[in-house]
Amino acid sequence: MLSRTLLAEPSSWWSAHLLCTWMFAGAVGDAAGSVLRVPAEIVCKRSQTGCSGVFDVLAETSRETWLACWAAVLSRDVPMGGLQVAFYAQVHSALPEALSQMSQVLPDSLTDIISGGIAGMIE
Numbered sequence: 001m002l003s004r005t006l007l008a009e010p011s012s013w014w015s016a017h018l019l020c021t022w023m024f025a026g027a028v029g030d031a032a033g034s035v036l037r038v039p040a041e042i043v044c045k046r047s048q049t050g051c052s053g054v055f056d057v058l059a060e061t062s063r064e065t066w067l068a069c070w071a072a073v074l075s076r077d078v079p080m081g082g083l084q085v086a087f088y089a090q091v092h093s094a095l096p097e098a099l100s101q102m103s104q105v106l107p108d109s110l111t112d113i114i115s116g117g118i119a120g121m122i123e
Helices: 002-006 018-048 054-060 063-094 105-122
Strands: none
């Protein structure tokens, strides 16, 4: 959705630099997703160390811990999300002719696998 908004003006900088547009859109999407991922990460790590109860973990966690965890998640996942969306868009645009005979599920799955693999190797 963000990449479509950025690409709405054909003469804009974003339209001339598609790879940057997709990377930016993926990074923003991943950053937005971290709002839900951070509490899940904290609960997961605390329950692995023996803390009990989700609400107890959330109540006992200090503001500094929340910020440190959020910074770690952002620095780890946002670049990966940006790369994966950019690779997905590149692979997806290259595959339609080659896979036009197959159902839509297979090309989408294949582009997910390829783009995730490339981004994972870079990270």
